[in-house]
Amino acid sequence: MNNALSFAECSARERIAALFDAGSFHEWLPPSARVMSPHLAQLGVPSAFDDGVAVGRARLGGQPVFVAAQEGEFMGGGVGEVHGAKLVGLFQRALRDRPSAVVLLAESGGVRLHEANAGLIAVSEVMRALLDVRNAGIPVIVLIGGRNGCFGGMGIVARCADHLVISDTGRLAMSGPEVIEASHGVEEFDARDRALVWRTTGGKHRYLLGDADQIVADEVPAFREAALRALGASRPLTLADLQAEHRLLAQRLAAGAGADDAVELWQQLGITNAQQVPDLNAAQVHELRQPAAATS
Amino acid sequence: MNMSAELESLTFEFPGTQVVAGFAPVLVGVVGSGNLEVLLEAGAGASCRFDVQTSARGFGTIWAAVCRDFHLRHPLAGVRVSIHDMGATPAVVSLRLAQAAAEIAA
Numbered sequence: 022m023n024n025a026l027s028f029a030e031c032s033a034r035e036r037i038a039a040l041f042d043a044g045s046f047h048e049w050l051p052p053s054a055r056v057m058s059p060h061l062a063q064l065g066v067p068s069a070f071d072d073g074v075a076v077g078r079a080r081l082g083g084q085p086v087f088v089a090a091q092e093g094e095f096m097g098g099g100v101g102e103v104h105g106a107k108l109v110g111l112f113q114r115a116l117r118d119r120p121s122a123v124v125l126l127a128e129s130g131g132v133r134l135h136e137a138n139a140g141l142i143a144v145s146e147v148m149r150a151l152l153d154v155r156n157a158g159i160p161v162i163v164l165i166g167g168r169n170g171c172f173g174g175m176g177i178v179a180r181c182a183d184h185l186v187i188s189d190t191g192r193l194a195m196s197g198p199e200v201i202e203a204s205h206g207v208e209e210f211d212a213r214d215r216a217l218v219w220r221t222t223g224g225k226h227r228y229l230l231g232d233a234d235q236i237v238a239d240e241v242p243a244f245r246e247a248a249l250r251a252l253g254a255s256r257p258l259t260l261a262d263l264q265a266e267h268r269l270l271a272q273r274l275a276a277g278a279g280a281d282d283a284v285e286l287w288q289q290l291g292i293t294n295a296q297q298v299p300d301l302n303a304a305q306v307h308e309l310r311q312p313a314a315a316t317s
Numbered sequence: 318m319n320m321s322a323e324l325e326s327l328t329f330e331f332p333g334t335q336v337v338a339g340f341a342p343v344l345v346g347v348v349g350s351g352n353l354e355v356l357l358e359a360g361a362g363a364s365c366r367f368d369v370q371t372s373a374r375g376f377g378t379i380w381a382a383v384c385r386d387f388h389l390r391h392p393l394a395g396v397r398v399s400i401h402d403m404g405a406t407p408a409v410v411s412l413r414l415a416q417a418a419a420e421i422a423a
Contacts, residue, residue, distance in 0.1 A: 032347055052356050053342035065322030067372050067401045069348045070356055094349035 025240035028166040029190055033075055033090035036126050039241045040164075040248070041079035041088065048077035049114075050107060058101050060136045069095045072103040076111045078120065082249045087115045090126035093169035099133030100175060105143020112150035115159055122160045122252055123151075125182070130197065131173015144174030151181050152258065160184060160255040164244050165191040166237075170222065172197045180232065184251040186244060187224035187233040189303040194222040216299060220283040225298055225306045229287055230273065238303040327369040327377055329384045333394030336363075343420045346413045353402040353410060355417045360397035371402035383407050387414040396421075 026039055037046050050056045052070030061068045073095040079088045089111050091098040100108075108125075115123050132140040155161050161182040165171045170192030171179050179185055179193060187193060196204075198212035198221075211217060220226060228236035235250070237243035256262070276289040287295035292309055301309075339359055346354040360366055367384045384398075391414075398417075402410070 034344070051342065052344040052354075053358055062324055062370075065324055065372060067324060067348050067370055067403050069354060069401060070344060070399075092347055094347040094352065 023240075025238075025242055027239050028164075028188060028241050028244050029168045029239050031241065032094065033073075033092040033126065033128070036241065036244075037075060037079065037088060037090050040126075040245045041081050041086070042083065045080035046077055046088065047079070048075055049111070050076065056103055056107070058103050058136065060101065060139065064135055066096075066135060072101060072107065073098060074104045074107050076107045081122070081124065081245075081252065084121040084252055086252075087111055087118075087120045087123045088126070089123070091128045091167075091175075093128035093167040096133050096135070097169050098127075098129030098167070098175070099135075100129060100131065100140055100144050100147070101133040101136040102139035102143050104133070105140065105147050108147045109143075109150045112147070112154045112161075115154050116157055119157075119159060122162050122248075123154055124162045124164065124248055125179075126164050126167075127171045127175055127179050128165070128167025128169050129171055129173070129175035130169060131175050141174070144178065147178050148174075148181055151178060155181070155183055155256070156258055158255050158257055160251065160253065162186065162248055162251045162254070164248060165193055165224070165233075166239055166244060167191070170194070170197075172222075183256045184235075184254045185227075185233045186235045186237060186247040186251065187227050188237050188239045188244070189224045189306065190219075190239045191224040191227075192219070192222040193224075193227050193232065198222070217282075220299060224303070225301070226283050226287075228306060229290065229292060229298070229310060231269065231310075236303050236307050243303075323374075324370050324372055325374040325377070327367070327371070327380050329367040329369075329381055330364050331385065331388040331392070333363060333365045333388070333396065334392045336394045337396060337421055340421045343417050345416045345420065348401045348403050351404055351406070351409065353400055353405040353413055355413045356399040357417045357421055358397045358399070360395055363394045365393040365396045365398065367398045367400065369400045369402060371400075371404075373402065373404045379407055380410075383410050383414075387411060387418075391415075391418045393418070 057068040163179045163182040166188035201210040202212040227233040343357040
């Protein structure tokens, strides 16, 4: 019986409290500051005192880090104008104060559609701010393990980071299952088929493809260990890196040609017993990846 | 603007007897479906003031009863209770209020 605290079941604030050094979190723009969405009340939707994201500084293994945690239960973690501005402010402050890392506990459906263009602009500003921090040699570490996964604009933000950790139950993608089904039809993608959804967007798939650097079990201590391992994992963005990434994507596209399902893609990538992958645990999937794909 | 989409704002104030020594603001709960967030802060005066914003309109008498019931058990003085509600049931509201009170007592 494993009684480790589930990352997925925790709120954003519970994750911060349990993942970083005890009592080390100091929040900026806390709930009592009431920096809230200027849009939601006009639509009859209750605001949150923190607009769905907690930002601040903490310590991780004694090292000073900056922290942001998105609350998936509030508007699906959607990024609104204020939510995005808090993330941007955190990254910009990191440029000035140079913490050992910025750790983003991402759980989001992407842009908060209620805030339309303000949310879209906010997400693009978050990307720019994150890349500035990465370029300055301060590692940005993204942890994905919330029940809502990490989708849309935040999926792109996550892949802009230096290092990405995902649980086997975590999910990462651009368009979510319902969006694909709505735009391409249920025969193309059945959003109610949970096994299909996890094969296509789940942590195992992301790790095997090289989109995630580490795969962990859905446990807060496992995420903490993974984040500790990632401290110092700075990957300044260079032209050579971008070209290598494009080659990887081209290889994946070629390998996936004719593959109708993630299992076929895993086979093409040389994973033995690919059909067994959905039944494996995070540690077993960790063992599967080729050393070549693990360099990051 | 469709006026029926407006949030309802409610305010209640009860004279309190249980003075709480200065405390850092406490937040419990999340604004999610059937849930609410409760922010407890030190307030001026000797009363306990409730400010409620809810998406479920027309339940003012039940909110009054739930807040009064909480205040009977925790007659806090000099405390401000701010609530953002997304259709939580009275039982959930009572539990969140008790959770917040427990945090400032701890």
